[in-house]
Amino acid sequence: MMILLKHPWKQLMAALLLPLLLSSCGKPQAEGCADLIVSDAWIRSMPPRPSMTAGYLQIENHGAQPISLESFSSKAFSRIELHETRDVDGQMQMRAIKKLEIPSGDIVSMQPGGKHLMLFEPKQPLRPGEQRALVLSCAKGSLTIQADVRAISGTETSENHQNPRNHHGHH
Amino acid sequence: MKNPVLILALAISGGAMALGLWSWQQWVKTTSGGQHSQWQAATVLPQARALPAVDLVNQAGTPYSTAQLQGQWHLLFFGFTNCPDVCPNTLAFLSGLNQARVETGLAPLQMVFVSLDPQRDTTDKIKAYVEYFDKQMLGLTGSEENLDKLSRGLYLPYAIGEADENGYYHVDHSGSLVLVNPEGQVKAYFSTPHQLDPILADLRRLTTDDDSA
Numbered sequence A: 001m002m003i004l005l006k007h008p009w010k011q012l013m014a015a016l017l018l019p020l021l022l023s024s025c026g027k028p029q030a031e032g033c034a035d036l037i038v039s040d041a042w043i044r045s046m047p048p049r050p051s052m053t054a055g056y057l058q059i060e061n062h063g064a065q066p067i068s069l070e071s072f073s074s075k076a077f078s079r080i081e082l083h084e085t086r087d088v089d090g091q092m093q094m095r096a097i098k099k100l101e102i103p104s105g106d107i108v109s110m111q112p113g114g115k116h117l118m119l120f121e122p123k124q125p126l127r128p129g130e131q132r133a134l135v136l137s138c139a140k141g142s143l144t145i146q147a148d149v150r151a152i153s154g155t156e157t158s159e160n161h162q163n164p165r166n167h168h169g170h171h
Numbered sequence B: 001m002k003n004p005v006l007i008l009a010l011a012i013s014g015g016a017m018a019l020g021l022w023s024w025q026q027w028v029k030t031t032s033g034g035q036h037s038q039w040q041a042a043t044v045l046p047q048a049r050a051l052p053a054v055d056l057v058n059q060a061g062t063p064y065s066t067a068q069l070q071g072q073w074h075l076l077f078f079g080f081t082n083c084p085d086v087c088p089n090t091l092a093f094l095s096g097l098n099q100a101r102v103e104t105g106l107a108p109l110q111m112v113f114v115s116l117d118p119q120r121d122t123t124d125k126i127k128a129y130v131e132y133f134d135k136q137m138l139g140l141t142g143s144e145e146n147l148d149k150l151s152r153g154l155y156l157p158y159a160i161g162e163a164d165e166n167g168y169y170h171v172d173h174s175g176s177l178v179l180v181n182p183e184g185q186v187k188a189y190f191s192t193p194h195q196l197d198p199i200l201a202d203l204r205r206l207t208t209d210d211d212s213a
Helices: A008-024 A154-160 B004-032 B086-103 B123-133 B144-153 B196-208
Strands: A036-044 A052-061 A067-073 A077-088 A091-097 A100-102 A107-109 A115-122 A131-138 A142-150 B042-050 B055-058 B063-065 B073-079 B109-115 B138-141 B171-174 B177-180 B185-190
Touching (some): A036 A131, A052 A131, A067 A077, B042 B196, B055 B144, B073 B086, B073 B171, B109 B123, B185 B196
Parallel strands (some): A036 A142, B073 B109
Antiparallel strands (some): A036 A052, A052 A107, A067 A100, A067 A131, A077 A091, A077 A115, A091 B171, A131 A142, B042 B185, B055 B063, B055 B138, B073 B177
16 A cells, blocks of 8 residues: 555556566566665654654665565664554554565655554663664665654644555555 | 456446445435534534543542543543554644644643553553643543443444564554543544544534534
């Protein structure tokens, strides 16, 4: 849902070509993270003694091959899982995502109310204005990024609540 | 999709569904009638319903009955503090909503967070949590039995998930907000996704119109 396929023809092409690629040439896939562009990475600051918080980021694959994101890690947290909040008839559920495939040219958008990183047991209190290093691991290789610690205001949240639905690229 | 019969069948059923939706909307418009038909975000109960009376405890550790949720408007949200995404989003949203409410001169509205996870959420934790988002917010929790009774009475089911290998569990819960009127009755629900302006507009009408209180 969150993977942006900007144009319907791209979706069609992806649907038509993917099985072909899978069947004919094994599975061509970029092994490293070099073609990933990460932007707007941030972590929510939390009350004094949180046992977890959430992180959000945009990940674009500007390479020619799909990239498989295997895991996230950070020295600043005991562990990191990739989760997705799902609104099932008003019931807010959470699902773990084991591995994230990012097709060539796509952007995975992690935002409040949708896909997010679940960051367990921060080693230090998280204060707005600080940064934490996060490591994205691909099949071979990894990418280290800096995420800003932010407190979110209510107004920002009200906007963010609209985003997961409106920016999925259904148009 | 090669089968023309299948395509035709899909087209007919799609058309039938669209027609059904359209006529349902028309029906809702005509039957709900009057000046209150066009709520922007709220699901307003035709008749306000008593809030189930259960004994809870507030963030100071003091016994607190839901019967005390009266004398002014209250807005309730159910969640748990080990919730990384939905609950912080919603509590920050409630804090922003409260600011906007003050700025636009709406009637007093007490924000209430009810933890459905008494096993992990001590009153100290709840205190730190709610006050981080809004110093004025009321935090409540209670026994599993009383929380069950309250959530059933509000038609907002929740489910405690299974613990993973690290002992963490998630609580599936409703994203809805419950509006309780000064008489201690459930007046309206706001379902997800929550957006500031539509909720403010509905709150203005709900808290000022005599006939809807």
